[in-house]
Amino acid sequence: MSPNDSLKIQDFASLFGFTPESVVAAVEAQRYRLAKAQAFYSLPQLAARWCISVPAVYKTIRAHEAKIVNIGSGEKRKKILVDAATVARIEKARTERMA
Numbered sequence: 001m002s003p004n005d006s007l008k009i010q011d012f013a014s015l016f017g018f019t020p021e022s023v024v025a026a027v028e029a030q031r032y033r034l035a036k037a038q039a040f041y042s043l044p045q046l047a048a049r050w051c052i053s054v055p056a057v058y059k060t061i062r063a064h065e066a067k068i069v070n071i072g073s074g075e076k077r078k079k080i081l082v083d084a085a086t087v088a089r090i091e092k093a094r095t096e097r098m099a
Contacts, residue, residue, distance in 0.1 A: 040069065040081040049087075064090050 013020040041049070046057045061068065066086045072079035 038084060040083055041087055043080055043082075046082060046087065060090065060094075061086075064093065066090065 007015075009020050009023050012018075013023045016023075043054050043057045046061075047054045050057065050060070052060070061082060064086075066082060066089075069081040069083070070078050071081065
């Protein structure tokens with residue numbers, strides 16, 4: 001077998017001991033989760049996700065020179081959003097293996 005080979009759903013099902021219907025249902029559920037994925041994160045959401053304060057989120061996105069979306073107007077009404085791809089890039093850059 002090579003990575004470019006293809007298998008039918010029935011082959012996958014029999015390989016793992018599932019019914020073909022359950023494999024189809026699992027694929028459809030995964031498609032739904034990907035379609036429902038969050039596209040942008042607010043600074044408070046990132047603070048909760050990374051377990052840091054909002055000022056630390058500001059510092060982190062500045063350190064990574066991340067592009068942001070500001071959908072608010074003025075200094076008091078700004079609403080800053082960071083796209084999911086940028087969040088993934090920052091998390092990948094800051095992820096390290098424990099010794």
